[in-house]
Amino acid sequence: MKKIFLPLVMSGCAMIAACSPETPTEKNNFDDVYASITPEKIAPPLKTLASDEFEGRLPTTEGERKTLDYLTKEFKRMGLKPGNGDSYLQEVALMEITADPNMTMTIGDNEFIYKTDMVASSKREQSVVSLEDSELVFVGYGVNAPEYGWNDYEGLDVTGKTVVILVNDPGFENPESGKFQGTTMTYYGRWSYKYEEASRQGAAGAIIVHETAPASYGWSVVANSWSGPQYGLVSPDKGASRVAVEGWLTLEAATKVFADAGLDFSAEKAKAMQGPYSKALGQSMTVTVNNTFKASKSYNVLATLPGSEKPDEHVIYTSHWDHLGKDESLEGDQIYNGAHDNATGTAAALVMAEAFTQLTPAPKRSVSFLIVTAEEQGLLGSKYYADNPVIPLNKTVANINMDAMNVLGKTKDVAVIGMGKSDLEQELTVAAQRQGRVLAQEDRPEAGYYYRSDHFSFAKAGVPALYAKGGKEPFDEATAKYRKHMKVVVTGCYHQVCDKFRDGWDLSGISQDTQLLMEVGYMVANKEAWPTWSESSEFQRP
Numbered sequence: 001m002k003k004i005f006l007p008l009v010m011s012g013c014a015m016i017a018a019c020s021p022e023t024p025t026e027k028n029n030f031d032d033v034y035a036s037i038t039p040e041k042i043a044p045p046l047k048t049l050a051s052d053e054f055e056g057r058l059p060t061t062e063g064e065r066k067t068l069d070y071l072t073k074e075f076k077r078m079g080l081k082p083g084n085g086d087s088y089l090q091e092v093a094l095m096e097i098t099a100d101p102n103m104t105m106t107i108g109d110n111e112f113i114y115k116t117d118m119v120a121s122s123k124r125e126q127s128v129v130s131l132e133d134s135e136l137v138f139v140g141y142g143v144n145a146p147e148y149g150w151n152d153y154e155g156l157d158v159t160g161k162t163v164v165i166l167v168n169d170p171g172f173e174n175p176e177s178g179k180f181q182g183t184t185m186t187y188y189g190r191w192s193y194k195y196e197e198a199s200r201q202g203a204a205g206a207i208i209v210h211e212t213a214p215a216s217y218g219w220s221v222v223a224n225s226w227s228g229p230q231y232g233l234v235s236p237d238k239g240a241s242r243v244a245v246e247g248w249l250t251l252e253a254a255t256k257v258f259a260d261a262g263l264d265f266s267a268e269k270a271k272a273m274q275g276p277y278s279k280a281l282g283q284s285m286t287v288t289v290n291n292t293f294k295a296s297k298s299y300n301v302l303a304t305l306p307g308s309e310k311p312d313e314h315v316i317y318t319s320h321w322d323h324l325g326k327d328e329s330l331e332g333d334q335i336y337n338g339a340h341d342n343a344t345g346t347a348a349a350l351v352m353a354e355a356f357t358q359l360t361p362a363p364k365r366s367v368s369f370l371i372v373t374a375e376e377q378g379l380l381g382s383k384y385y386a387d388n389p390v391i392p393l394n395k396t397v398a399n400i401n402m403d404a405m406n407v408l409g410k411t412k413d414v415a416v417i418g419m420g421k422s423d424l425e426q427e428l429t430v431a432a433q434r435q436g437r438v439l440a441q442e443d444r445p446e447a448g449y450y451y452r453s454d455h456f457s458f459a460k461a462g463v464p465a466l467y468a469k470g471g472k473e474p475f476d477e478a479t480a481k482y483r484k485h486m487k488v489v490v491t492g493c494y495h496q497v498c499d500k501f502r503d504g505w506d507l508s509g510i511s512q513d514t515q516l517l518m519e520v521g522y523m524v525a526n527k528e529a530w531p532t533w534s535e536s537s538e539f540q541r542p
Contacts (some may be wrong), residue, residue, distance in 0.1 A: 015124075030400040030522065033358045037351055037515050039507035043072070046347035046510075048340035049321070050501040051415045057338060058325025058454055059231060059291040059298040059373050060096060066298055071346075071371055078354045083302030084390045088298040092373055092384045093096060093234040100290040101227060104166050105247070107136070108260045112253050118207075119226040120247035124239035124287045125424060129291065131205050131245055136257070138337055140272030141166045142194045142206070148180055150189060152276045153201050162205030162245070162285050164254070164274060165194050168214035172446050174273045187538075189214075192378055195246050205245040205285065207252040209265075216447035221495045222248050224336075227329065231377040231385055234295060244510035245287060250479040257283055298322075298373040300381050302390055305356050307366040307525065314366045314391045315525045316463075317352065317517075318382060318454045319345035319402045320375030324495060339501040341494065347400035348514045363525035365397060374456055376495075382454035386461040394524040398424060398524050398531050399465040400517055401455035406470030406509035408486055408503075411480035413471030414516065416452030421537040424520065428529030431519035440471050462541040466520065466530040470509045480504055 048054070048070065050457035055063035072088040075255060082088045097366060099121045113119045123131040124210040140152040142165035147210070150170065169189035171180035180186050187193055191208055198206035212218050226248065231237070249257070251265075255321045261281040271277050301321065309314065324336025337343075353369050358360075374380030414424060414432045419441045429439055442449060450456065474480035486505070493499040533540050 039511045041351045045350045047501050048339045049343035056325040056336040057323045060296040080303035085305045086128045092298045094231045094296050097293040098229045104285040107285045115223040117253040119447035123242040130288040136281040136283045138279045142275040145187045157204040160204050163203045165208050184445035186452045189371045199243050206243045207247045208270045225344050239381035270512045275442045303370040304368040306364040309364040314368045315521045316368045318370045319349045319373045333497045337500045341404045345407035365525040382457035386457040403453040409506040410475040410482045410508045411470040415442045415471040417442045417467040424466040424531045427520045427523040431516045459539045
């Protein structure tokens with residue numbers, strides 16, 4: 001991983017650390033509270049949240065009820081105030097839609113099988129959603145980005161048609177071209193954007209071609225995440241503004257479709273990388289999605305430690321409590337426990353929240369903890385909050401996110417996801433210096449992780465948002481040995497039933513990062529100036 005030392009930033013932060021009353025000093029008990037954040041404190045809530053008793057924490061299930069009860073009980077015990085009036089909960093209106101898995105997708109002479117070759121669903125509140133002989137049009141990356149001079153839909157009328165779209169964005173496999181941000185994914189590379197843009201263009205259906213490297217996850221993640229109950233926020237038009245069918249095809253299936261059209265998939269993809277591109281495939285798709293749907297309610301959890309001088313201004317920490325629930329069609333283990341994703345971040349939030357309550361004096365600004373629902377369904381809980389903020393966004397100083405924290409032991413570096421987007425990295429540098437660590441760019445910027453967790457909802461609303469976690473350089477030789485072994489154990493467990501709490505986990509990396517992010521928030525809560533976005537960031541306050 002390439003290190004970025006940012007000497008000018010370091011120099012300014014060093015001065016802040018040396019002489020500013022906004023950082024920890026010997027006049028308060030910050031150092032003792034900081035040291036109290038240990039692996040031993042993180043283990044119990046992590047183990048509880050990831051237990052079979054919580055049933056994989058799927059929204060609107062018994063697993064949610066148990067999770068909410070546990071979180072509110074813990075915040076109340078700590079003495080944090082309810083963040084939403086007299087309640088710790090914010091209701092989130094969801095629409096739960098479940099597609100009947102007994103479906104096939106026919107394209108030409110090919111009949112593709114659900115979860116084996118394809119997945120398809122609909123966000124429309126209709127019992128039956130059908131596309132009959134919908135004409136297929138390849139639209140390259142499906143991007144309409146004026147700032148990059150790129151529009152795959154230019155001069156194209158896709159009304160009533162189904163668009164076939166490449167995953168990621170044009171810079172990923174052609175970084176030397178100078179297009180977009182090279183291998184660093186932009187929001188245009190996210191699947192959520194591609195469906196949104198296809199909807200704006202009037203398409204009837206949108207199918208993304210899965211490839212493991214540009215998607216950054218394997219087909220099994222798609223099959224597991226896009227099957228079963230799917231959630232969306234309740235919309236006034238009952239989903240009518242969305243494409244009728246959203247789906248994915250495996251690379252093998254897509255290659256067959258292109259071959260039947262007399263085209264080579266790789267060659268067409270190469271053309272799409274060079275510039276805006278579209279091509280009628282001369283094929284049509286038929287698929288019927290039989291839906292069951294119901295309005296449901298889930299909940300964000302919000303707890304606040306009031307500030308001592310500016311209680312109306314807030315630093316908000318986020319994590320998501322939800323995961324994928326259970327799949328009773330599986331043999332053997334049926335529970336997606338979601339230990340790493342994201343019982344780790346939620347446990348860290350609980351331990352950090354209790355640490356903040358022990359500070360004397362309390363931070364000048366309020367510190368709030370927002371534990372959101374339905375992240376796994378497309379950041380729905382945080383999106384709902386950003387659209388319906390309990391704490392006004394113009395009083396929200398910053399957001400700091402904790403998701404899938406480091407279970408591989410302490411590190412010498414701090415991976416900054418979306419490095420360079422805001423000056424919150426100044427405080428992060430100071431906090432890292434205390435631990436003898438340096439900032440580094442995330443290991444795989446091409447995966448677009450900055451757009452894949454709940455801080456993104458705040459960023460889109462203009463609130464400076466930080467997402468950072470343990471890097472990849474182990475703290476010492478013993479950690480390196482453990483890390484090598486544990487990587488073998490946990491590899492392939494993302495969104496799988498094997499994402500379980502393990503007694504052999506070294507949680508020192510989580511406690512290290514929890515201390516780090518607590519100090520960042522503490523500094524922001526006490527300093528006079530608000531953090532700002534960098535000029536090069538695509539986000540700015542309104």
